[in-house]
Amino acid sequence: MQKKGMYSVEDILQIQQVSKKYWSKQAVRDISFTLGPGKIIGLLGSNGSGKTTIMKMIAGLAQPTSGKIAVYGNPVGVETKSLISFMPDQPLTESWMTVGDALRFYSDFFADFDQAKAERMLDFMKLSLADKVRSLSKGMSERLQLTLALSRKASLYLLDEPLGGVDPVARTRILNALVEFYEEDSSILISTHLVSDIERIFDEVIMVKNGEMVMHGNVEELRLQHGKSMDELFREVFAEC
Amino acid sequence: MTIEFDNNLPIYIQIMNYIKGEIVTGKLKPGDKIPSVRELASDLQINPNTVQRTFQELERETIVETRRGMGRYVTSEEGRIMTIKKEMAKDVLDRFIRGMRELGFQGEDIVAAVAESVGHEDAEKGDV
Known part of the structure; x- marks a missing residue:
């Protein structure tokens, strides 16, 4: 598969035996997986399981201690920045900004930012350009961050805890937006510990526990195999802690 | 939907x-x-x-x-739709029969129980 004139590789993301140590703390231990295009993947784990570290390493914001990460065959680095849109769990916007400023800020930073799509999404999210970022509720702020991240034309979207601290109504709106605005040739990796609300939009799930990958599979196959929901499997995996 | x-x-x-x-x-x-x-x-x-x-x-x-x-x-193809209907009916029946067997009913008893229930239903409808 040809993408943006680079290597012809079928997998969007390849992670090979990646480990990460912060001083003496082993955050991630020997993780390997690949992700294909056109998928929504859940990265599931409890707090401190290594989800954010994995996301940051894919985004190029943290260096693996060992192992390799490649996006369309390119090692993570300057070249892969334009292929990846990362939504961190801490907002990138400043408190003095309006929503309109935030959009301009993003479009200045990212050549692939699609202003028209961003405005359509804002409308869907019931946000307006004049809203002050400072006065947004937690749920509205998450909706803005998601709008900014998904309005870039990327191959891989990394959404770190997009549902954290968001009330059920806002959560539904975020899920609807994901289904509505997701581009089918890209993939979305979503980290979360809230599984039951979101499991219906996943193609695959990856479960990480204490920095190690304990499960990776197609959601429908896992349901067929275990006769259980992802939420139940998740609880089983983490009950052993 | x-x-x-x-x-x-x-x-x-x-x-x-x-x-x-x-x-x-x-x-x-x-x-x-x-x-x-x-x-x-x-x-x-x-x-x-x-x-x-x-x-x-x-x-x-x-x-x-x-x-x-x-x-x-x-x-x-209307024929195909009839087949689906039969397949779905078979699923319902299979599940029912399995349930009845688990309760200890045998072939004849199951048929009798069904006949009785259906009879009741029809009678109730007749009353209305």
Whole structure:
């Protein structure tokens, strides 16, 4: 598969035996997986399981201690920045900004930012350009961050805890937006510990526990195999802690 | 369209059964157009690939057919729809019979119990 004139590789993301140590703390231990295009993947784990570290390493914001990460065959680095849109769990916007400023800020930073799509999404999210970022509720702020991240034309979207601290109504709106605005040739990796609300939009799930990958599979196959929901499997995996 | 999903079962199978149900009860008629992947995915708030898989399976079972450039339609073969109805009836029966056997009923007793229940129902309807 040809993408943006680079290597012809079928997998969007390849992670090979990646480990990460912060001083003496082993955050991630020997993780390997690949992700294909056109998928929504859940990265599931409890707090401190290594989800954010994995996301940051894919985004190029943290260096693996060992192992390799490649996006369309390119090692993570300057070249892969334009292929990846990362939504961190801490907002990138400043408190003095309006929503309109935030959009301009993003479009200045990212050549692939699609202003028209961003405005359509804002409308869907019931946000307006004049809203002050400072006065947004937690749920509205998450909706803005998601709008900014998904309005870039990327191959891989990394959404770190997009549902954290968001009330059920806002959560539904975020899920609807994901289904509505997701581009089918890209993939979305979503980290979360809230599984039951979101499991219906996943193609695959990856479960990480204490920095190690304990499960990776197609959601429908896992349901067929275990006769259980992802939420139940998740609880089983983490009950052993 | 709304479906109460059970997350313990594959979603594509639940949508398949729902669509089959709509067809055998006549809510979807032979030759009716069915929604696109995108429409159904955002309607049901599920992954588009899951809907895609549902449609592939329905095509494989020749319940749905694709007309190039026009979309997907319910089969216009009435015979096929009768078969689906029979298959669905068989599923219901199998489950029922298994349940009755677990309760200790044998072949004749099951038939008698069914006949009695159906008789009651008809009598009640007669009273109204």
